Amino acid sequence: MHADFARDLTPRELEDYELHESTTGQTLQRRLAGVATTDEQQRAVYRLQREFDDRFALVFDLSPPALWERMKVQDVLRQKIRSVLSDAAFATWLNAEDPSFGAMRGLAAEKGLPRVAGDELWRIKNEWTLRKLEIAAQQGLSPEQRNAMQAAWVGQIRSRVAVLVGADALAPGVEALAWLPVAR
Numbered sequence: 001m002h003a004d005f006a007r008d009l010t011p012r013e014l015e016d017y018e019l020h021e022s023t024t025g026q027t028l029q030r031r032l033a034g035v036a037t038t039d040e041q042q043r044a045v046y047r048l049q050r051e052f053d054d055r056f057a058l059v060f061d062l063s064p065p066a067l068w069e070r071m072k073v074q075d076v077l078r079q080k081i082r083s084v085l086s087d088a089a090f091a092t093w094l095n096a097e098d099p100s101f102g103a104m105r106g107l108a109a110e111k112g113l114p115r116v117a118g119d120e121l122w123r124i125k126n127e128w129t130l131r132k133l134e135i136a137a138q139q140g141l142s143p144e145q146r147n148a149m150q151a152a153w154v155g156q157i158r159s160r161v162a163v164l165v166g167a168d169a170l171a172p173g174v175e176a177l178a179w180l181p182v183a184r
Contacts, residue, residue, distance in 0.1 A: 015043065023057075024050045031096035035089045044084045045093075052077045064136035071130050100125065100176065107176035111165050121164060125179050128157045154181050 009017065019025040019042065028046050037045075056070050082090050094101040104125070105118030135141075135149045161180060162170055169177060 015046075018050075019043065019046050022050075024053045031093050032089060033096075035092045037085065037089050041084050041089070045081050048077055048080050048084070064133055068130070068133035068137045071126075071133055075126065075130065094122070098122075100179065103176035107165060107169065107174065111169070113165065117164055121161065121176075124157060124160055124164070128153070128179070154183060158183055 020029070025046060028042065028049060032042065032045070052073065055073070059066065059070070061067075078094070081093060085093060091101070091105075101118075101122045104121040105115055108115060108118035108121065111117070131153050132150065135146060135153065138146070141149070158170060158180065161177065170180070172182075
């Protein structure tokens with residue numbers, strides 16, 4: 001069917017169709033619902049997301065190296081999308097992609113901190129996950145070495161979070177920080 005459309009439609013018409021009917025296009029529409037974006041911004045984001053989806057949508061490899069690779073590429077994708085959208089549109093995009101983004105901003109607001117503190121908290125969470133996967137993906141480590149690396153990383157991340165939002169936020173029960181492991 002796609003081949004028929006590609007044969008019968010101009011490239012622009014085919015992209016219009018995919019922008020509204022494909023899974024990637026529909027996801028884009030949901031993530032940017034209610035946000036003022038230009039047609040060209042939507043098309044640029046669609047192309048970026050489609051490239052990612054074409055590579056990873058049907059990949060079911062849950063091994064640490066595969067997850068680490070996917071997350072690295074996803075991080076690059078987010079930076080590219082960030083360069084296309086306004087601050088408000090990108091924040092809407094991120095919140096739709098990862099609701100913890102809004103939770104981090106909410107925690108920052110509760111603490112009387114600027115919105116950028118929530119954004120930085122979200123970045124720290126992503127750095128945490130990426131490094132955790134990197135450690136898990138490293139070959140040749142003994143369990144003791146891996147545990148020591150992870151424990152050191154936990155300590156660094158907890159310190160950064162405490163400096164950013166206050167040590168009291170490290171107490172159990174802070175929903176926005178449910179991802180944050182306890183110190184070992």
